[in-house]
Amino acid sequence: MAKAGPAEVVLIRHGETAWSLSGQHTGRTDLPLTERGREVARGLAPVLAGREFHQVLCSPLQRARETCELAGLGAGAQIEPDLLEWDYGLYEGRTPAEVRTETPDWLVFRDGCPGGESPQAVSARVDRVIERVRAVDGPVALFAHGHVLRVLGARWIGLPTAGGAHFLLDTSTLTVLSWYRGVPAIRCWNAPLTLSP
Template sequence: MKVFVIRHGETEWSLSGQHTGMTEVPLTDNGRQQAERMRPVLARQTFALVLVSPLQRARETCDLVGFGAEAIIDPGLMEWNYGEYEGLMPQQIQAKRPGWLIFRDGCPGGETPRQIGARVDRVVARTRAADGDVALFAHGHVLRVLAARWIGLPPRAGQHFLLNTGTLSVLTYYHEIPAVRVWNGQVYE
């Protein structure tokens, strides 16, 4: 079994570094091109299950890659709820709360690492129950937690999995042990 993990394409807020949780921000032209470059790579795959975040940027990426018609919206793939930090850049948050790290501290008025970990665990269980390969279309922080949870690490370990926009990663198994096969893969023309 392989799990194809696709982070949505670039948005204006991902360019500026603003924390984009629940705010609907469309893909930029470059973000749409990133998604379209993944299309031929993913077209060679057959998926037993395609799950997508309900947020516009993930759904648009899924559509451009060619799986919108078969995708099932899964709220568990929504981005981390940043609460009071929604729309802020890291330096703005650091000015208010020096040393802040989302994977350790969570967000006031938003989600804690424990809450997002529980949400992601439900997605992992659904993915493992599929009868074949799976594609997941979602967002940076939630997918970083998903990678950590896939291999049995705590949500906090998501801090070790950097993830750019418009990237393709693959989770799988080494014998019966959950493993990361590819992470943060760029698809070029």
């Protein structure tokens, strides 16, 4: 049986950016939030205000950092490079439709990106984050990005990296990873702005 670590791990995907609106792959391009993205991120603050997190980790990219700050958890957050979004390499800034004109059956979770990261490299980063948060004796919050958090959800419950394809994740949403009798479990996924107590 797996050893239960923190009571829960709350995953927060950053707010809206210009490229999340257009559907462009945004890996390492350091875009700010849109004004709507900021407004929705501010709405996370009252949802998270009553919770005490033993650790808050955040991607170094400004869209995640700004979401963390607007959500009221920026002061105690630690920057965690392993929470960076997938490095899309040659696919950075391109939409899935544009990529599929050249590679019709491409799937990032299975195929990775030319000139960028492989699924194995992303999985290794995510597994380090999981190991780190499971060592914390209490709730943890992670502010990061769509694809890396989808891989994290899959790896949390023991699925391979390709399992991330089965988890859709919108901007400015909350996901709670938890435990069921010592077994890693997902309590809720892709919830817009609300957490049960």
